[in-house]
Amino acid sequence: MESRAPSHEACCRVKTTTCPCPLCGNAGRKVTAVTLDHHVPQRLRAAIGDDAAFCLNPACEVVYCNPGGFVVRKGQTTLPVTIKDSGDLVPVCYCFDFKRGALRKDLAERGKTDIPERIRQGIAEGRCACERKNPQGACCLGNVAGAIKKIQGET
Numbered sequence: 180m181e182s183r184a185p186s187h188e189a190c191c192r193v194k195t196t197t198c199p200c201p202l203c204g205n206a207g208r209k210v211t212a213v214t215l216d217h218h219v220p221q222r223l224r225a226a227i228g229d230d231a232a233f234c235l236n237p238a239c240e241v242v243y244c245n246p247g248g249f250v251v252r253k254g255q256t257t258l259p260v261t262i263k264d265s266g267d268l269v270p271v272c273y274c275f276d277f278k279r280g281a282l283r284k285d286l287a288e289r290g291k292t293d294i295p296e297r298i299r300q301g302i303a304e305g306r307c308a309c310e311r312k313n314p315q316g317a318c319c320l321g322n323v324a325g326a327i328k329k330i331q332g333e334t
């Protein structure tokens with residue numbers, strides 16, 4: 180097996196795209212065909228094409244858009260999307276399958292969570308597959324930190 184860089188920046192470098200979201204106007208994060216293959220259902224896959232972006236605005240219901248103005252919305256993707264859906268059954272880490280509810284449970288019971296540490300460990304062992312598994316096509320750690328902060332802010 181090919182060895183992989185332990186740093187998560189190496190596998191998840193953010194590329195922005197010039198294609199803005201047609202609904203909210205925010206610049207998206209460019210995603211690859213690998214990401215789209217995994218998260219866009221077959222019936223929409225050809226229409227979105229391979230040149231698409233993930234809308235990073237949590238308030239916007241567009242998940243993917245392409246320069247032609249075609250969009251895949253929240254609810255149309257194969258899995259619910261962390262930043263677009265605040266439900267407890269929504270994954271915050273797709274590689275190791277941690278859901279928002281697991282963060283909430285840890286924080287409620289112990290006031291802290293070791294989930295980010297467990298994810299970092301998995302990344303260090305080269306077991307992450309963010310490009311394929313995460314609908315954003317990028318590392319989840321930023322989303323995990325954001326979700327923890329948000330839950331802590333609610334209590």
Ligand SMILES: [Zn+2]
Nearest residue numbers: 200203234239
């Ligand atoms: Zn948008």
